[in-house]
Structures are given as C-alpha cells and as structure tokens.
Amino acid sequence: MRAEAAPSFFLNDSPYPIREGVLEAYRELWQRFSQPGDSWSGAQRLAIAQETRDARNCDLCIRRKQQLSPYGLDESHVLTETGELIGATAVDSIHRIVTDPARLSRRMVEDARSSGLSDEQIVEMIGVACVTMAVDEHYRALGLDLEPLPEPVPGPPSGRRLSEDRLEVGTAYVPMLARDGAVGEEADLWSGRRTAIHILRALSLIPDALRDLTILSNEQYLTLEEAPAFALQPKGRAIDRLQMELLATRVSQVNECFY
C-alpha cells in the first residue's frame, strides 16, 4: 500500500534550473523514505528526516559546539513528538551528525548501542539522515524553501538482516558487507564490480541505505562509472570536473573530513 502525497520537487517557479534527473532522484528518495525500512518504520524514518532538519536550529547543539569537548555539556535534547518516535539517543546522534561532523567519534555509535539500538538501526538512521541532509542542503544552498516531507506508509520494518558470515567487523565503527559480498540480492551494490572502496561500503549493512546514497550521488555528483574517469567532462552539467572537485574538497575541508 502506498500513501497518496502531493507531488513534490517540481519547482515550476524556481529561478534556478535544477536538472530534471536530480529532481526525479529526490522524488524517488522521498517515496523510499516514506516506506518501512529494514529496521525502522516509515513514520520513524520520516522522524529521522525531521530531526535532521530540526538540528539546524537546535539551541543545545549550538551551545555544545562551543564547548571544548563535544561531550562537555551534561544536557539532553528535549524530545518533540517526532523525536519520541525514535528515542533520545537517536535524536542526539542525528543532531551530532548534522551540526558537529568534525567531532564525530566511535562514542556516538557506542552510546547508541548501549541505549539498545542495533547496528542495523544505527546504519539505517545514518543513511536516512545524511541523504535527507543532502537534498535539503541543495535547496538551502540556492535559497529555496525545503520540500515538505511525505506522509508515512504504515507497516512494521522488514527485520531483514544480512547474515553475520557476510560481514566485515572492526574496519569501521559499524559492520560492513565484505569486499566480495556484493552477490545474490546485493549483486547490484558495487555496480557490477568485484570490490568496493570504504565509502561505498559504509552503509552496506543496510543495502537499501546504500541504494539510497547511490540514487542521490548518481545525480548530485557522478555515477560509479563516471567517478574514476577524471578526464571526462560529465554530460549535461554547467560545471566541469575540476570545478566539481574544487567544491567537493572545500566542503570536506570545512567539515574536517580526512576521508
């Protein structure tokens, strides 16, 4: 069953010519987020998306960022109605991801585990939050109003889990599908390649979270086939590859991302 929602991402009166492929990807992502995932319901996934938005104006996060340590303030977020759907630790993690990326650490994941969240819930939460942020940041960058979030599709999460023997544990804070693990139902994940770099595997504990990221990046940035071809100028773009990498690197520098 699918919820009927108002059409979104049409931007008929936008002064900026956002490519149709980008808008189509955003529509698809909104539809996917509204559905139950593997470890969160549709309503919970949209609560994650809402918290991603709310974090930008969070007073506690602003004060926390001014502290020498990201854990220097002994205060908790006041939960909203949507926050109650996912719990205090998930809300806290999402806010840290949005507002203080340079100081993310293993502790965030360990705190989430200690509060009872599974690794699958943690990875799916990171995926929904980061992809929502990417869509919103595109609009914010252009001074456009954010698109309303869709209505959730009722139903429980699927509970689907990858078997432990397919996972690589210890390389990152969270388990990832092994390098040669893109087989069977996951054969599409590395786009037909035998192995994948870590950024591609980061969300692979939840294959659909990686698929969300791929849908997004294929349009906002480049496809997996285009990315290593540095000499090719991507078709249909107003900027060239060198300009793209300048933007990418500058954002990464401000966020102090070593990767």
Added chain:
Amino acid sequence: MAFRVAANMNDTGADVSLLDHAESAPPPGEEQEVAYAVELASFAEALASGDSAELAAARADLDAVAGRAVSADAAAIAANFQCMTRVADATGIPLDTPMMAASQSVRDKLDFHHYASARNSKEIPKPLRPVARLLGKLIPAILKRVRLKL
C-alpha cells in the same frame, strides 16, 4: 587527491594550494586554471559553515559571475559532499590503503593530519612514504586507462 588528479588529467596547472587559497586565483576576465574558483570556493565554504548571510552573499556573487545554471550544479555537488563527509565520519571508515598511499603528498601539503577523523586511518609507515609518493605520481597514468575504457 581527486582535485589534483582531475587537474593533471585535464592538462591544467591547477595546484592543490588553490584549495586553501582560492583568493590567489586570477580575477575574472583573466585566464583561470579553474573557472570561477574564488566564487565556487566561497560558495562551498559558506554552505558547509552554515552561515545563512554568508551563503546568500556567496550565492549572489556566483550567480553574478557564472550564472544560475552554474550555481544550481555547484549547489548539488556541495550538498552531496555535506552528505558524504558525514557518512564517512559517522561510520568511522578509514581511508582506503591505496588512496592513503596516493594522497600522501597532498595530505602533507594541506595538513589534514590534525583532523579528528584522521584517527580512523592508519598512516603509511615512514620508510614506505617515498613509495607512496611515487604511487601518487603514477595514479593519473593509471586513471588514463579508465578514460580509454569508457
């Protein structure tokens, strides 16, 4: 490293120092290694820093010199890396070993070692760093094969 490889592959003399000092790029109207480098860098920085006033000013500057189609695509790239940096640092992935080796000189030059997320990656041992630097020089040649395949 991606920036340096792209510069090399596209036969420009653009240097990674441009990433730290975009203001040193030639002004509009003069020949530029990266077109609108100053405005693009300011736009990306304003988005990532979260300052709305700074962002509005940077967007207006980019619109004025490059046009709104450039701003629309630039916004998409910057937004994508707002996401990718957070995926990388929230999950704690290390830099892949070949990239770690190939980007040694860039990381030295731009001083990325002090970033908190650097702790997720193992540094190349000092005795192997000359080999890593050599690998960094070979990467563009290797990637040219990718161009031929497509």
